[in-house]
Each structure stands twice: as C-alpha cells, then as structure tokens.
Amino acid sequence: MDMTLKVTSALSDPTRYSIYLYISERKQKVSVQDIAEEFHIHPNVARLHLSKLEEIRVLQSEYVKTGKGGRPGKRYIPSEEIVQLSFPPRDFRLLSDLSVASLAKLGEEGFKVLVEVGYEYGKSLVKPYLKSHDLSLLELSQAEKLHILSEIATSIGFSLDESISDTNQINFHYDHCPFNEIAQLEPLYICGLHNAFLKGMFEALYSVEEFKQEENILNDCSTCRYHVIVTN
Structure with a gap:
C-alpha cells in the first residue's frame, strides 16, 4: 500500500x-x-x-x-522494472506468465495460436484508429501511414523510430521491449507474438512484400530492428 x-x-x-x-x-x-x-x-x-x-x-x-x-x-x-497498479489489487503479470507458459507446453500448436492472435490483434487496431480520426486508407500518404503506425505502437508501449530508404522500403526499430520480462522466460513465443503483431499493423495499411526482423534485443543487440518492403 x-x-x-x-x-x-x-x-x-x-x-x-x-x-x-x-x-x-x-x-x-x-x-x-x-x-x-x-x-x-x-x-x-x-x-x-x-x-x-x-x-x-x-x-x-x-x-x-x-x-x-x-x-x-x-x-x-x-527503468527496466515494471511498476504496476490496479484497483482492486490484481496480479496481471502472473496471469500473463501462466498464459504464455500454458501455450509453450502445447509446443508448435501453441506457438501457432499465439502468432495468429498477435497478427489479428495488430491488424484490428488500425481500423478503429482510422475511423476515430475520420481517415480513408486510400487517401493516406506514406508519411501519414508511418505516423499512424507509430502512434498506435506508442499507445501500447512500443516507441518506434522509422525511416524510409525509398518509396517501398521502410526500416524501423524499438529500443525498449514492453514485455521484456516475459520475453526473457519465453523468447521464442514473445518475439513471435511481437513480430506477428507488428506485421498485422503493417498489413492493415500496406501490401507487404517482405517483413523481416534483422536484429533482436534478446540476442545482445542494442535494439530490435526491422526491414519492410511494401508495394503501396
């Protein structure tokens, strides 16, 4: 207290x-x-x-x-430490740990389910954003799409830094994983979830030709870095 x-x-x-x-x-x-x-x-x-x-x-x-x-x-x-408050007291960290551990016990099938859920959730965040801001997907510029991705990601704990090497290639990274503590326990599952979530966001706005993670914080890199090729 x-x-x-x-x-x-x-x-x-x-x-x-x-x-x-x-x-x-x-x-x-x-x-x-x-x-x-x-x-x-x-x-x-x-x-x-x-x-x-x-x-x-x-x-x-x-x-x-x-x-x-x-x-x-x-x-x-x-700080890398989690500070969590809830009223009345609830231990949502314990619930997330148990949920991921349960999926991990299912092996490949559990991983597949987690990735599918992450992808669909990432994709589902874009439509309400466009509606609430009265935006049409067909009228968005490249810069506007990147801004939308950044704002949505920031709202759930990712701070994305992005750049465009040309009209079809996007490079972005984040330095602070919002689920770092759980990722330390189940890196394959959490990283798979993150990748699917981010890919879902991109595919809600672009036709994605390639979505590739090039660096990973859990592999002693300073950042999680991605390279994306889009066709629109």
Whole structure:
C-alpha cells in the first residue's frame, strides 16, 4: 500500500509526469541540467523531480564520466522494472506468465495460436484508429501511414523510430521491449507474438512484400530492428 501511495503521489504532479514521459521517449541518457533546460525549471527543482521518479522505480540512474574532468555526472534512463497498479489489487503479470507458459507446453500448436492472435490483434487496431480520426486508407500518404503506425505502437508501449530508404522500403526499430520480462522466460513465443503483431499493423495499411526482423534485443543487440518492403 505504501508503494501504491508513493507512485500515485509522484505521478500526480503534471510536471513530474511530463518529465517521465519525456525521458521514456528519448533514446539517450539525460542529466539534471537537460531536464532543467527542457522544462524551464531550476536545476534543484529538476533534481527533486528526478529523485522522486527514481524513488518509485520508474527511472534509474548511473554515473557517467563527462570527459571534462572532475566527478562523473549522474544520468537518468527509464527503468527496466515494471511498476504496476490496479484497483482492486490484481496480479496481471502472473496471469500473463501462466498464459504464455500454458501455450509453450502445447509446443508448435501453441506457438501457432499465439502468432495468429498477435497478427489479428495488430491488424484490428488500425481500423478503429482510422475511423476515430475520420481517415480513408486510400487517401493516406506514406508519411501519414508511418505516423499512424507509430502512434498506435506508442499507445501500447512500443516507441518506434522509422525511416524510409525509398518509396517501398521502410526500416524501423524499438529500443525498449514492453514485455521484456516475459520475453526473457519465453523468447521464442514473445518475439513471435511481437513480430506477428507488428506485421498485422503493417498489413492493415500496406501490401507487404517482405517483413523481416534483422536484429533482436534478446540476442545482445542494442535494439530490435526491422526491414519492410511494401508495394503501396
């Protein structure tokens, strides 16, 4: 209960919550001075906000040499630890662990089911988005499609960085897997689910000729990186 009160109290401050979102979306470590300048606040106020966020374990810090001599400077990054709240108390992490473990016991058939569900769910997210924003798929530009993919992915924990090498090739990656803890236990199943989910999103917007994962965080890479070839 004490931790629940700490988390809700810390994140109820609009500036502090904005700082957390800012750091979670960046790919680089940030300092107290970075936050002070970005949010136009005194460094002491920035330090207090960062300390509060670290206290509830949504951020973690490390000391980094600045290259300017003197003591190493403190830098903040999003924590890999899950902070979960539910009212009334529910352990949804346990439910997800048991569900994935159950599918894993089914072997190839369980993997097939998980991939099918992931694909259909990813695909199903696009249509409601288009409807709620009064958009027509036939009228969307390449840039608009990529923006839609990024927004939907971000809403469920993926922060996608994308680029277009030409009109038919898209490269994208994400650095923080939203299900990293479960993926450590069942990497084949969770990575298969993620790939199918992302492919479903793409195929709801494009005619996909090739969808390929080139790098994987679980294989000691710094990011999960994908290459996609589309025909529209």
